[in-house]
Amino acid sequence: MCRRFEGGAYKMPAMAPLPKSRVSQDVPFSSDGLDYLGTIQVKFECETRKRWICLFTCTVTRALHIEMVHDLTSEEFLYALRRFNSTRGTPCAIVSDNASQFKLSSNAVQSVWSQVIHDEDVQNFASNSGIRWSFIIELLPWMGGFYERLVGLVKPTLRKTLKKKLLTDVQLQTILKEVEAIINSRPLVYVGDDINSRITLTPSHFLSLNPKVGIPEIDFDIRDPNYKRCESSSDKLLQLWKKGQRLLNSFWAIWREEYLIGLRERMQT
Incomplete structure (x- = not known):
């Protein structure tokens, strides 16, 4: 009682x-x-x-x-x-x-x-x-x-x-x-309804920057305007490396802003 x-x-x-x-x-x-x-x-x-x-x-x-x-x-x-x-x-x-x-x-x-x-x-x-x-x-x-x-x-x-x-x-x-x-290749964050929205983050984004393994193109202006004027192969490789770093930084930004926030959620059954 x-x-x-x-x-x-x-x-x-x-x-x-x-x-x-x-x-x-x-x-x-x-x-x-x-x-x-x-x-x-x-x-x-x-x-x-x-x-x-x-x-x-x-x-x-x-x-x-x-x-x-x-x-x-x-x-x-x-x-x-x-x-x-x-x-x-x-x-x-x-x-x-x-x-x-x-x-x-x-x-x-x-x-x-x-x-x-x-x-x-x-x-x-x-x-x-x-x-x-x-x-x-x-x-x-x-x-x-x-x-x-x-x-x-x-x-x-x-x-x-x-x-x-x-x-x-x-x-x-x-x-x-x-x-x-x-x-x-599974999504770590919620998949948005807008197909033009930011990418859906997956573990493979951090493992490879090769678009052939499922990395979609991002609508960020990440290319150096002087890229086409690079003449030596070393300069081109450096520009490609910088591009990869910018991509990786964008993935980490999504990881902090969306994935970590989602870890706080608790489902009641």
């Missing part, structure tokens, strides 16, 4: 401030979340073998990078991390689940992952590369929500694409990179 008359209406608790790594402008993939997902069966000669996916998520631009690993050994993970560093640059920080919370297919896989992340070679490589590796607090899985969200995008995409088909290693690697490109 007291609860009925004195309880009052439900009040949603105030949202805690987002971590600095989520709201600070930085080079893509400087700070990342790391997760594993799988397994995926592939054809290998006259048998099938298991493959896993190592998923890197940029905390700032929400971009995705996928690497396929053949097993859950520390050696395979190191190779995947080295490929990631060579492609996207060495990150300053990596966040991942604790071994006891790593959501994989079985307890056996969890114990293997525990050995991987605490392996001496892995820790030495991270230390020598200047990578600060941290783990989310136990029993607080929501702290890894920023990369679990992308795991939730990759899984159904692969499930709907592959269905019950068995691919080879090369075919699976190709599919994974295509899935990566598709997810990186």
Whole structure:
């Protein structure tokens, strides 16, 4: 009876401030979340073998990078991390689940992952590369929500694409990179009704300035009026670099003015 008359209406608790790594402008993939997902069966000669996916998520631009690993050994993970560093640059920080919370297919896989992340070679490589590796607090899985969200995008995409088909290693690697490109082209901000309005920001805008990978033209006057009078190739390259920098600055402006503002919204169900 007291609860009925004195309880009052439900009040949603105030949202805690987002971590600095989520709201600070930085080079893509400087700070990342790391997760594993799988397994995926592939054809290998006259048998099938298991493959896993190592998923890197940029905390700032929400971009995705996928690497396929053949097993859950520390050696395979190191190779995947080295490929990631060579492609996207060495990150300053990596966040991942604790071994006891790593959501994989079985307890056996969890114990293997525990050995991987605490392996001496892995820790030495991270230390020598200047990578600060941290783990989310136990029993607080929501702290890894920023990369679990992308795991939730990759899984159904692969499930709907592959269905019950068995691919080879090369075919699976190709599919994974295509899935990566598709997810990186998703909008980060609301899509406006006006087709002539400012661009719809996507993670791929920060990864490439090549219009052939989905970067639309912008109605900004970003070209130097003296561009056509440049005679040497070095001057032309410099002008192209400046153009790319102006494009990138416009993307960061949209990121600050639209994307960060949207992070404050909370949906009530």
